[in-house]
Amino acid sequence: MSTLNFALVNNTGSDTAYAYITGLAIDNNNALFLLQSDGKTAYYPTSPSSTITALAENCAISLGASGTTTTVTIPHLAGARLWFSRGATLSFYLNPGPALVEPSSSNPSDANYNVYWDFCEFTWNSAELFVNISMVDFFCLPIALALENTSGTTQTVEGLPSGALDTVCSALKTQNNTDGAGWDQLIITTGGANLRAVSPNTGITLNSSLFSTYFDSYVDQVWSKYTSETLTVDTQAAAGSLTATVSNGTLNFSSGSITYAQPTSAAIFSNSSGSFAVSGDSTKDAITARLAAAFNRSTLLIDTNQPDGEVVSNYYSNSITNHYARICHATALDGRGYAFPYDDVGPSGGVDQSGSVSDGSPKLLTVTVGGPLSSNSAKETTTKTTATKPSSQVNQKQGVLRNLKKLVRRLSRSK
Known part of the structure; x- marks a missing residue:
């Protein structure tokens, strides 16, 4: 055919x-x-x-x-x-x-x-x-x-559902009233009506100062946690699971050659810049996908095994998270839909x-x-x-x- x-x-x-x-x-x-x-x-x-x-x-x-x-x-x-x-x-x-x-x-x-x-x-x-x-x-x-x-x-x-754009925009305003981080700036209007809700990554393209330090305190907590604990990331590929700890301000994986500096908020939202830029190394890029997903969902302080230790109900439960993605999933009739580039990452065999x-x-x-x-x-x-x-x-x-x-x-x- x-x-x-x-x-x-x-x-x-x-x-x-x-x-x-x-x-x-x-x-x-x-x-x-x-x-x-x-x-x-x-x-x-x-x-x-x-x-x-x-x-x-x-x-x-x-x-x-x-x-x-x-x-x-x-x-x-x-x-x-x-x-x-x-x-x-x-x-x-x-x-x-x-x-x-x-x-x-x-x-x-x-x-x-x-x-x-x-x-x-x-x-x-x-x-x-x-x-x-x-x-x-x-x-x-x-x-x-x-x-x-x-x-x-x-x-x-x-x-x-039908009318979801207004629902999403209203929820973005509510979130901004809670934390004042700028979520309402993701709403684009025309003639006084909602035209689209853009992702944080697109919002940063429109306003480079938006969310510039948003994830900083969360990243600091993650780096502090894995200074004394071990992070395990399943690449879900030939490389299998690799472990990592933080030393001298760098997240170092057991492979010896894969390291990460603390990612910026822009890198977390884009999944493809700074610490999370595509490297061409298939193992590192698999780890990057899983780290980027974990940061957007804010699960790294909850689960030391990524992504297999994740529970969907824990996604976006931290006050510092990708609230645009949270709102889009919450509004979807079946909870599904790409809201950031590595939103397809999840536990092996998961929904x-x-x-x-x-x-x-x-x-x-x-x-x-x-x-x-x-x-x-x-x-x-x-x-x-x-x-x-x-x-x-x-x-x-x-x-x-x-x-x-x-x-x-x-x-x-x-x-």
Whole structure:
């Protein structure tokens, strides 16, 4: 099977909604791919002579009236995204390469900045279809997933409910009233209405002083704890579990060559800078993913075994934590969804927290934008299963790829 159908459901409450599909065409030498507005014709852009060149084809797929379903057909794609907008179309551009200039949630001068838009991510190759919702950069429009395989089994991610943006923004304001850390600055408005809630990492991009010392006292406590206690990190890969202690202000692992200076708040929120920058050493990058997740969830003072000692109910229980991630998970109907880049890290055999579905024999992916139509009706017509966590090696690769993709997107957006 070289093509697959997606059913796109418009539940935004608006009759003006659009979808876009972008990625790399696996069966066409990984060429840059966009789906044209008819929902079935491929568009392979050629390299333009200048930056910020408009697309040569119309790639805005109209979703029709709210409550209706539009079916599209895709080829094998890697690093792909399914974008949605409400109330207006999105503008994509090309840079020489060709490189796709995507909509930005962190650039106020971007043509799409004041449009309601969001996306989910997927890869479909000869092995499987893997799809996840994402709030890593921001949250605007709720997205729900239902993946049916050829045996008739359906996996779901319920996502956030209709009206969730206002719920998230209200909770951010409440948290800021509690600690005054600046959580309300993650709320972006337009015309007096909530437009999106951005992640702390995106918020720091918009305001470099935001959260500059937020995690400092927590990091100090962690470093103090592991001066006299031993931290064990399971890489969930070939390297197995490694232990570490703090000496001379550095967290030193038993491998002898893997060390960490105290991470800054920016490094913790980004998962990919400073102490947590991608190193290219697969063992260290696996440890980095697990440390970054533990800091965002604030579990290092509770559990000396990461991530296998973690209990989901203890996530975000410290007053100093990634409250954006806490709020997003608390608002999600099933508690799942990527809220930071390594949100797929978890105990071996644990329930997926990242809001993903995957299957080696997919039949139909249904993606609903605007919140699930009805969880009750879905249960009547499908067999609902909770996705178990993908293998740790896959998680590690996906996390590294997400960080690398961020770098590529930053370069492609340069104007």
